[in-house]
Amino acid sequence: MALLFYGYATGVFSSRKLERSTYDSVAFRFIAANAHPDHDTIANFRRRFLPQIGQLFAQILMIAHQVNVLKLGSVSLDGSKVKANASKHKALSYEHACKLETQIQAEVAELLRKAEAADRVDIPDGMIIPEELERREKRLAAIASAKIEIEKRAAERHTREQPTYEKKVAERAKKEQETGKKAKGKQPKPPQVGPSAKDQVNLTDGESRIMPTSGGGFEQTYNAQAGVDTASKLIVSAHVTQQANDKQELVPTLQNLAALPEELGTATELIADSVYFSETNVTACEDRKITPYIAVDRQQHNQPLWDRFTEPPPPPDNADCVTRMKYRLKTKAGKEVYARRKVTSEPVFGLIKAVMGFRSFLLRGYEAVKGEWNLVCMAFNIKRLHVLMR
Helix, strand or coil: CHHHHHHHHCCCCCHHHHHHHHHHCHHHHHHCCCCCCCHHHHHHHHHHCHHHHHCHHHHHHHHHHHCCCCCCCEEEEEEEEEECCCCHHHEEEHHHHHHHHHHHHHHHHHHHHHHHCCCCCCCCCCCCHHHHHHHHHHHHHHHHHHHHHHHHHHHHHHHHHHHHHHHHHHHHHHHHHHHCCCCCCCCCCCCCCCCCCCCEEECCCCCCEEEECCCCCEEEEEEEEEEEECCCCCEEEEEEECCCCHHHHHHHHHHHHHCCCHHHCCCCEEEECHHHCCHHHHHHHHHCCCEEEECCCCCCCCCCHHHHCCCCCCCCCCCCHHHHHHHHHHCHHHHHHHHHHHHCHHHHHHHHHHHCCCCECCCCCHHHHHHHHHHHHHHHHHHHHHHHHC
16 A cells, blocks of 8 residues: 555556566665565555545545644535546447448358358468457457447436426426417427437447547546645545536535545535536535535636726525525635635646646546546645645
8 A cells, every 4th residue: 555655646656667666766665665566466456455445535634634734614626637548549439330340240241151162262361260250259249339338328318318308398388388479599409319420439448438628629538526625735525427527526526525524524615617507516515504606607817907806786685596606706705715726626636647647547447447536636635744744
């Protein structure tokens, strides 16, 4: 564990590099007591005990609490796409899978015909028909598995989008009935049944997803989330999602915060940018007695001078939770609270990627990636705790 923690905290993630460091680095030699565990041993340990390693997350936070550097209060939430251990060029679309399946089936039929007429037909030099058949049968099995996964995801997407579509249709019909006029705008479009031609799955890590990245373009990634305590800059909530949109990730963060030991205290404020905004998320915060500071839209640069110093008119007494939050964000005190996001959660991802050098997951599969992200966040907290205790 000490090798893994020190390795991740200092930018040494590969099991082969960890093994080599026990020879080359005085610090690693000291941690390993001058032993040199094999890279396979290190890799197997990490993979096998990821669930148990994840349980240490709260223990590290408890140490921070015991030395009086952590008391939960204001938490800033942000997310970042982290590259999966897979290439986006290894993705297979549903349309291409069907085309390949047809092509390979035709090749198999042709090989079988050649096998039946082996005595009468010349076979090209180097062609071994049983090996060619075996290779194509494996490819057909992989394509069939990929198609099943794509169809499964399409069915899940349809199940998820159908209630929203039905709600929009019902609201439109209600409005037309109340006004006696046909509602303006286009009719809500029903969700597609079954996979589209461009739906795809990655053959290297089938649980990763193609997602848009901040620099433009698309990458095969996972969406890593971190909730950061604004006072200590320690990560107090960490999880990974396969969803590109961050809007669904606020409630899991609230659940993670609620699961922390009581001695750490309770979160009182949650700060997040506009990608997390929804009425559901605002309500979820207030239901847990947490004051939300979630931007409603992207803030404009170079705002007028007087807007920074004038207070908005108070909302009506019967205002809903979203209206109250909008008012809160326009106040001088609310702006100061929201401004903490830029110096808490955003720098944490910068430090993890630029200083610690963690830009890509080493492990494959959703469960393994979740465990590795916990390990990264724990290594960051240990590194940060060392600074705070000085």
